Amino acid sequence: MVEQVLAAVVALALGGFAIAAWWFAMFSDSDWGEAAREMLDGVFSLGRNTIAVVEPAVGGFMLFGGCGLLTDASGGGDSFLSDLFFIGCLASLVVAVLGLIPVRLPGWMYPEWHEERRWRRREQAEWEAKYGSDDEGDGETNR
Secondary structure (H helix, E strand, C coil), X not given: CHHHHHHHHHHHHHHHHXXXXXXXXXXXXXXXXXXXXXXXXXXXXXXXXXXXHHHHHHHHHXXXXXXXXXXXXXXXXXXXXXXXXXXXXXXXXXXXXXXXXXXXCCHHXXXXXXXHHHHHHHHHHHHHHHHCCCCCCCCXXXX
């Protein structure tokens, strides 16, 4: 039982790290985000969809698996909760394997798209701060 709890804690820690690394790689321009993108594009790259699909799926697999181990260690091995964690773990594993297939996904699923969007917003904010804006934010230009 102690080994099962220890394995659950390690799985939860690894899953949390994987989800945090994915979040920084997708949505942050900080040094942590750059490091996560370089790490996931370099040594750990498994193809086009590593950051977009594989990384969060592996994190979910570890998180669901860790929660399932904790549920089993507490004596709830035959409960609905244990079955729910098993289904989540299995679904995450299937998504991770499907993420290895090099299909093109929508642009918003890739970190480059988010990075470019943040860059455009930053440029727009700098331009508006420098020159002002008559735009009311409706998306149309002044005529």
